Amino acid sequence: MKKIVCMLLAGVFLLPAAACARPVEPDLSAYHTSGEATIPMEILGELDEATVTDLTEEPKYVALTFDDGPRADTTTRLLDGLLERGAAATFFVIGEQVPGNAGLLRRMRAEGHQIGNHTYSHVRLLKTDKDTVVEEIHKTEVLLKELVGEGSFWLRPPYGLIGSERAKLIKTPMIYWSVDPQDWKLLNKDKVVSAVLEAVQPGDVILLHDFYSTSVDAALEIIDCLQAEGYDFVTVEELFRIQGVEAQAGVLYARPDKVREVS
Ligand code: NI
Secondary structure (H helix, E strand, C coil), X not given: CHXXXXXXXXXXXXXXXXXXXXXXXXXXXXXXXXXXXXXXXXXXXXXXXXXXXXXXXXXXXXXXXXXXXXXXXXXXXXXXXXXXXXXXXEEXXXXXXXXCCHHHHHHHHHCCCEXXXXXXXXXXHHHCCHHHHHHHHXXXXXXXXXXXXXXXXXXXXXXXXXXXXXXXXXXXXXXXXXXXXXXXXXXXXXXHHHHHHHHCCCCCEEEEECCCXXXXXXXXXXXXXXXXXXXXXXXXXXXXHHHCCCCCCCCEEEECCEECCCC
């Protein structure tokens, strides 16, 4: 018995440090006071402008977005993890996935997450006739309104694709992304976490899929790592509000400050 306890304890102490690998920056936390920079001149001289700004600015905001759900097991676990961490997210749901998962949609709304539209059957809008485009979006919107009430359900076109002609049919803003770790392809928590942490900047919109268990694990670790760096996780809508950008219907945004061309 003693041996087992010792082994367990050894296991606890031998655990690797949390995988929050980020480019190494000088530790200036002792000099950081909110609002005012109190960085000694000898250190200030060695820093570039971006670092100084970073040290003196308000909290950093980022938006996690999840496509292709809801899915009973993975989305439930994700919502539990978000709640535990006080993090908000945006869910671009597929209409077909909604029946049987109504409770998850209501929970998203009740817990302050944004719900968006990812079409009814995950069609490639670029190659679909215009009537079907409208129907695919409308059917999901009707379902969502029945479940969570009125609201503007922003669109994420499947695969991020929509031509300029079809974009004119869209009555809400459209959201692309600015960080894509290709979680659906990697299916590996550590690789997804690294890909996001290497790329992420304040104001980014991160693309993940709550359909995969590895992506849920990665999302929760990403939140832990970035919250430790002072990041706040907000919905896409909130990110626009914070940046003072009014999202326009029919426009595809990679982030609030970056429009993505549709051709
Ligand atoms: Ni999708």
